Amino acid sequence: MDILGNLAMGMGVVFQPTVLLYCLLGVTLGTLIGVLPGIGPLTGISLLLPLTFHLDPTTAVVMLAGVYYGSQYGGSTASILLNIAGTASSAVVCLEGYPMAQKGRAGVALFLVALCSFFGSIFGIIILAVAAPTLAAWALKFSAPEYFSLMVLGLVAASMFSNGSQLRGMVSVSLGMFVGVVGMDVVSGQFRFTFGSLALADGVNLVAIALGLFGVAEVISAATARDKRGSAYDVSLRAMVPTKQDMKEFTAPSTRGSILGSILGILPGAGPTISSFLAYTLEQRTSRNPGKFRKGAIEGLVAPEAANNAAAQTGFVPTLTLGIPGDPVMALILGALIVHGITPGPVFIQENPMMFWGLIASFLVGNVMLLVLNIPMIGIWVRLLSIPAKYLYPAVVALICVGVYSINRSTSDILVVLGCGLIGYGMRLLRFDPASVLLGLVMGPMIEESLRRSMIMSRGDLVGMFADRPIALVLLLVTGAIIATMVFTTIRRSRALRHAA
Amino acid sequence: MSIPRTYRSNLIAGLLPVALGLGIMAEAFSYGMGTLRVIGPGVYPLLLGAVITALGVAILVVERQARDLATSGDIEWRSLLVIAAAVLSFALTIERFGLFPSVALGAFIAGWADDEGTVRRNLLLGLCVAAFCSFVFIICLRLPIPLFDLSMVR
Numbered sequence A: 001m002d003i004l005g006n007l008a009m010g011m012g013v014v015f016q017p018t019v020l021l022y023c024l025l026g027v028t029l030g031t032l033i034g035v036l037p038g039i040g041p042l043t044g045i046s047l048l049l050p051l052t053f054h055l056d057p058t059t060a061v062v063m064l065a066g067v068y069y070g071s072q073y074g075g076s077t078a079s080i081l082l083n084i085a086g087t088a089s090s091a092v093v094c095l096e097g098y099p100m101a102q103k104g105r106a107g108v109a110l111f112l113v114a115l116c117s118f119f120g121s122i123f124g125i126i127i128l129a130v131a132a133p134t135l136a137a138w139a140l141k142f143s144a145p146e147y148f149s150l151m152v153l154g155l156v157a158a159s160m161f162s163n164g165s166q167l168r169g170m171v172s173v174s175l176g177m178f179v180g181v182v183g184m185d186v187v188s189g190q191f192r193f194t195f196g197s198l199a200l201a202d203g204v205n206l207v208a209i210a211l212g213l214f215g216v217a218e219v220i221s222a223a224t225a226r227d228k229r230g231s232a233y234d235v236s237l238r239a240m241v242p243t244k245q246d247m248k249e250f251t252a253p254s255t256r257g258s259i260l261g262s263i264l265g266i267l268p269g270a271g272p273t274i275s276s277f278l279a280y281t282l283e284q285r286t287s288r289n290p291g292k293f294r295k296g297a298i299e300g301l302v303a304p305e306a307a308n309n310a311a312a313q314t315g316f317v318p319t320l321t322l323g324i325p326g327d328p329v330m331a332l333i334l335g336a337l338i339v340h341g342i343t344p345g346p347v348f349i350q351e352n353p354m355m356f357w358g359l360i361a362s363f364l365v366g367n368v369m370l371l372v373l374n375i376p377m378i379g380i381w382v383r384l385l386s387i388p389a390k391y392l393y394p395a396v397v398a399l400i401c402v403g404v405y406s407i408n409r410s411t412s413d414i415l416v417v418l419g420c421g422l423i424g425y426g427m428r429l430l431r432f433d434p435a436s437v438l439l440g441l442v443m444g445p446m447i448e449e450s451l452r453r454s455m456i457m458s459r460g461d462l463v464g465m466f467a468d469r470p471i472a473l474v475l476l477l478v479t480g481a482i483i484a485t486m487v488f489t490t491i492r493r494s495r496a497l498r499h500a501a
Numbered sequence B: 001m002s003i004p005r006t007y008r009s010n011l012i013a014g015l016l017p018v019a020l021g022l023g024i025m026a027e028a029f030s031y032g033m034g035t036l037r038v039i040g041p042g043v044y045p046l047l048l049g050a051v052i053t054a055l056g057v058a059i060l061v062v063e064r065q066a067r068d069l070a071t072s073g074d075i076e077w078r079s080l081l082v083i084a085a086a087v088l089s090f091a092l093t094i095e096r097f098g099l100f101p102s103v104a105l106g107a108f109i110a111g112w113a114d115d116e117g118t119v120r121r122n123l124l125l126g127l128c129v130a131a132f133c134s135f136v137f138i139i140c141l142r143l144p145i146p147l148f149d150l151s152m153v154r
Helices: A003-014 A017-035 A041-052 A057-082 A093-102 A106-139 A144-161 A166-181 A206-222 A244-266 A272-286 A298-314 A316-321 A328-339 A353-374 A378-384 A389-408 A411-429 A435-458 A462-468 A470-500 B005-029 B043-063 B077-097 B099-113 B119-140
Strands: none
Touching (some): A003 A017, A017 A041, A017 A057, A017 A378, A041 A057, A041 A328, A057 A093, A057 A106, A057 A328, A057 A353, A093 A298, A106 A298, A106 A353, A144 A166, A144 A435, A144 A470, A166 A435, A166 B043, A206 A328, A206 A389, A244 A272, A244 A298, A298 A316, A389 A411, A411 B077, A435 A462, A462 A470, A470 B043, B005 B043
């Protein structure tokens, strides 16, 4: 396993003008998306998907990935300056970053956050480079039953971590899986749930659903919201220099956050958001001086940001080696890869070494670019935050419409976007998490296929098959344990509610 | 006795999955179940429908009284109707009039979601957004969408 040699090969892929350009574009757009509250990486990647179809696969994924980990850098800017989260994973940064800004230390906060994001990313990339080939080799032993169990486990774990109740999270996931069924079944030729419509025969367009559920629904929710803009903080380079005490308090939490984020990113269901929350909680619980939290504690600022960046990088491990996305954004990137004709899985690294190592090399290059974008150029982003939302949202609607139209030149796709927008808005009102729908949508067909294959392999004797396959059995048992835990907590919670009422 | 607000949205949140799940199961039956060894196209949707129905029932039982899960706000009708109108207008005009007019119209309509909008401001907004989209999609990406298509106008 010659990592350095492979990385050198990857660098060769990255240092071509087109790839470098799209990498820069990706990380810049990612920072922009992260800085602007209301538009997160999910919406941003959905908006860019139509544009990437015209690129070659490696360049496309380099750019989309750049948007993803780039947004983890920018998200904390709004958190620090406005006390509004730029991305969900940066919400925790509000707790320490905003008090720091109020004390006049906004520049230092922004600098430290950029630094620890870089730290976390590099850590995550190293883990990715080491773990992915190892995991892929191990996963070659996987067959249909293992995949089935693993994917079901991933979906159940993801619903456990989704916003709102776990029950509703599972409904969202199942809904996504159902939408994935719509269309013609390749094995039997049966048209399922198309109700005679030819437009649905090919299935529902992933991008249209994503843009509708997130783009349109988000705009509907936010267009009339009154939000504060404009800030008068000193973010010159001189104001960014941290004190020695700051730097002393910086190293250990960053490391802890990076380790935590790297591990959580690999697990299905957990992503940057969970990692940042857990890192913050960890720092709070293990601090010798818990009183300094919520007042500008460096540990609480730095650990979550390192964690979310690390998780964003290691999130690629299950996606590329197993073909199983860890969170909805990964599901979208996975969907984009599939559209380009690439199926990630254990053989992905073997069959596409240039793409894999090129991607990893692009992560390294991209993060260096981001360091430059987020420290010297921070003033641009700060000024951007003073644009009122009401001018932004019509532009987003226009981008969504033209973007989705450009895929198939079909107006019915635009109607799908509208329909999904209304459904997504309704889901938000009813406290169903729309992001989980994407996970179900991408993984649903894969789960059906592995179920089919497992049944054929077992020749009808399910018990015997699982007896021979301990890995699959263990995975299913873990899934069962998680479901049992969820059932217990739900029963206990509802009993408490009934006693209180 | 009126049902308190908190209950109503939770009821809907539970009933919708039940209705959907039952509908899915009903339709799935007609797709053929196949055998245990070679499962038919109806099996997977049937399972999904069953899961969704069960989850809906669980929501009805467990979360009926959950205040923290009740609707967090009213339906924002203004936003909803304006944005829907904007997207719809785009869908209807893109193939008839080309990119620039349809985006301008769509953005103009969307501007009304903000209740502080004026006709002049929204017109300007429409034109700027249309120019921006033309730049991104036609000049930068060179997509084969006509910028102006006035063949319908005589």
